Amino acid sequence: MNIKHALSPLCGVLVGIASLGLAANANAAGEAIHIDRHEWNYGGIKGQFDPVQLRRGFQVYQEVCAACHGLERVRFRNLVEPGGPQFDEEAVKALAADWPNQIIDGPNDEGEMFERPPKLSDPLKGPYRNQQEARAAQNGAYPPDLSLITRARGVHNDSPWYLHVPQMALDILSGYQEGGSDYLYALLTGYKEPPEGFELSEGMSYNKYFPGHQIAMAQPIPDEGAVEYQENAGATSSMKQNAEDVTAFLAWSADPSLNQRKQLGWSALIYLLITTLLLYFAKKRIWARVKH
């Protein structure tokens, strides 16, 4: 039958072209550092952000990361919106009013720029006005804005070449794109004693997962003395729990529409499968009129 004839080249081409996509993700690295995959409750095709976890993650961001890193693509109002931490609006207004980093506004009627506390529509400013100020304060290192960090980092498909295509197919079918989260979690939990003979420069820390293993950021969440959660926070505090929560929070800040997108994904998929099936049978009916 001609469908089979059609499908054999089609399959070949599809699998083939798919492996191009694989290759696209398979960036080469000077030294391959394997990053373990972590279970994320927002991962895969079903995962959704858990507001309770995002609230814990925000607490870690606020108490740890915010000392150096801004989150300037996120606005205070986003903290209230569905799909995110969903804080109470009044609480966020109070949070904004007390935010340590002020908004530079102006000019006022005297022509002067002035500082004011942020409002709901303002971004979560970091402590530095610009990269130069940040570098001056941080011995030349630049703490990047974290708004997009989990999308701006990734992991490579480091399977051997003969497993590239199966691994890629698996990733596509399982909807895996949490590479950035995996990397960030590995980084936050990857501070170790440097191995024998490792030359660590002044002011740098050893990190198992950072490229080159020397990172200017000192261990942000200490092994002992992690950020304490409140009683009703839904998890007990630990370094790893802190790291997981703040990663989830930053994943949300990079991709705030994830919940909405995946929900639409499921309705779209169900609709498409039904319609495609109907179209298939309709096509069969039409072709039943002629020999083919």
Place this chain on the structure above:
Amino acid sequence: MSSHESSYEPKSATAKWWDERLPLPRLMYDQFVEFPTPRNLNYLWTFGGILTFCLVAQIVTGIVLAMHYVPSGTDAFDSVDRIRRDVNYGWLIQPMHAVGASMFFLAAYIHTFRGLYYGSYRAPREILWILGVFILLAMMATAFMGYSLPWGQMSFWAVTVITNLFSSLDQIIPGFGTSIVEWLWGGYAVSGVTLTRFYSLHYLLPFVIFGLVILHVWALHVCGQNNPTGIEIKTKSDSLPMYPYAVSKDIFGLFVFVIIFAWFLLFLPDYLGHADNFVKADPLVTPPHIVPEWYFLPFYAILRAIPDKLGGVIAMFASIAILAFVPWLDRSPVRSTKYRPIYKWFFWLFVFTCLALGYLGAKPAEGVYVFWARIFTLYYFAHFLIVMPILGSMETPKSLPGSISEAVLGKGSKSTTSSAPAGAPIGAPAAPEDR
């Protein structure tokens, strides 16, 4: 424009009034309803419709994005981020355009390989095929310039690297390449000025593609469609009217394609992109691994396989340009690879070569990767320049069915009464004998 008589009959007075003045309904009816399509088309022939869908989808989403995008070196990155965060449904429409570009190429490559497999480039379809090569080229230019617009790290460095290709012309006339590059940049380095002109051209080119597509479809409707046997339509029983037969098949094929599209769009919007492009362009820092989008990887591998700068650039452009000469390089007496027992293997070797080049294009240009990239680059060109002409004239094809109907319905069905040698494509030098 096509060989068959128009059977359109206006059904109302208004339709008649129109038909006498601007016979557009007649044109549509003749070309997209009554149009005879070979009855043996398989699902690979649904990709023409799918590609039309892709083009329209890219134009529509692109026009929408242009309403919100700010083409400036300082604001472009932020404006794309704002589209995703704040614009109503921006989180859906922006990735629709980005993922849509990948889907467009996926479909275009399948469409091209289909043409290569079934010999759709053979006479009298040379112009149809060459228009297709132009469309592919225009798509590549559009995609490249579109990829620069988010002005992330990968955008910026892709522009830098690709525009610098032209500096290789300095090897021919000293200074000439450099002037070309500066002309492209509008400065002495890639900057917001470059971005703005790329934006302008990125908006223009899709409409050029649209025009080329109209010519492509026109040429198709003059020659008629090729089909899996590579035998032309000879009698009425070889074909079916496009509507509802081909149309119902096309729509079903389109929806299957849309499922794949939707899967990437809604579950994996970042999968086909690069993490580095979520970092704002920084002219002072090059990312450690510059890798183009997946659809350019095979060509990128060819570029890097050649140890000479100008040679690499020439090879890369030649790898696309060579497609335009395929109608004359293929010397086989039959069109369809289906009837070519030896060439079939070479065809799949060629497909594998393209994929392998894609894989290698993403690897660093060092060590064993360079070796394999050279081997596959060699075969890429050998396939066109050696295998196609030589094997084409040496190979004995399998016997062709007498007609499309015979291929579909079996022998003994109403077959062709034509006295022409069975199955020989027009202009083919000799007909293979029946066994």
Place this chain on the structure above:
Amino acid sequence: MTADVEDPERRDVLVIAASAFAAVGAASLIWPFIDQMNPDAGALALASTEIDLSPISEGQAITVMWRGKPVFIRHRTPTEVEEAKTVPVDDLPDPVARNENNPGSPATDQNRTLPGHEKWLVMIGICTHLGCIPKGQSLSDNKGEFGGWFCPCHGSHYDTSGRIRKGPAPRNLDVPPYSFVSDSTIRIG
């Protein structure tokens, strides 16, 4: 595969159902493409504006921006307030106050202002005819026949309460939502 004899009725139902499903899907995709042109989340969230009224002396007016629109704030003299109060509402072309803080009320001068702050008139400075910005804010402006504002585009005259008195404009100038945070500060929005 061609042997199955089909009831033509049923065949049509299947084809129609499939086409309808496909059409509904395509149609539902249209909404995002329309909605994207609506004001985005950033514009909707534009903060309210606080304005210090103390520098505005009697008889003066200032214009501030709120949601991208000009807002007229006039510190009216007692004469202007008096003039505005004496006009019978029934004589007005638009008898509704058009005050977001007091919706649907009759267009008395009192209803156009906030209680206890009658000398302050706060309005969106956009002519209700076709959107020009009426003259009358600066002392040298033509204030029209009723001493308020005059729209130069098509000759609409507004009185000292911002009500339309003469000309093509259909409605009084709109009063935005605002409140007094302190005696000399208002918050619009």
